[in-house]
Amino acid sequence: MNRREAIESILDRHPKAAFVFCNGLNSRETAHRFKAPNHLYLLHAMGEALAVGVGLKLAQPDREVVVVDGDGNALMGASASVFLPMAGLHHYILVNRGYETTGGQPIDRLPDFPYSQCIEIEVGKIASPNPPPPREIMRGFREWCDPGT
């Protein structure tokens, strides 16, 4: 399974959820192929996608929240996994055992993430531009998840 197929399968599993994508290829390729207003694409702050999802879930407890991480991101933010399990929050980790965004440097060891769903993906990336500007991402996402609408 490649990254696109993995992401597409996750999107299909949670058609009504709010999504947080970690920075790097997960955000880039999702914004390039599957851009949608219920997606919050992180452009920076490596390791913080899960904590962002936790905050979103705490602010909107009735909403299903899905976080899509990479293995490098999950490793950097591993201490945020203490927030799991959290009802209605799903944490996926796409595992390719390397820092593909920065040239494929290997990740030799990963801890267990017992409350996350790890999906092994093939190494490989497509040419994808940077996601939309952050202001545009945030405006679209906030409009989508406005509890008043």
Place this chain on the structure above:
Amino acid sequence: MSRELYPQICTGAEFAAELNRRATLTAGVPDSVIRQVLPHLNHYQAVPGEEHAIAIAFGARAGHGCPAVLMQNSGLGRALDALLGLQRLYETGLVLVVSNRGELAWEEPQHQDWGSLTQPLLDLLEIEVVDFGQEGLAGLHRCFDLAYGGEAERIAVLLVHRGNIDESS
């Protein structure tokens, strides 16, 4: 002989009561200066690192909440990349309550660098700083107004000095 402290402005319960009025969520890492605040907070989320507190607050704001983060000044070192890569980059607001450890001569040496560097660091980052010692509880409310009250959201730091919030017990 009692140690030197800055003038007391309020108790922990009084500070928490004002924070509860404005914040929909508070997150942070415990600190002895604010230890008497924490038990009185509604919706408090303890976190294992300040960078996660910043990220939780960012997620909460994306979901239309009005979060506040509490930390000691050394936590800024851990939090900085998240603060710049989330709130600053996406132009979303944040109320950040920071205790300024290390300002007083008797404080432990491990706090001294942060005591002298906190204000210059925040100035360098062009982050709005409200001095709790000068503005009191009105300053806390001003932080919320700066962060969430206008068309343009901002990061606003409330800088708390040792003793401003009762530390006597």
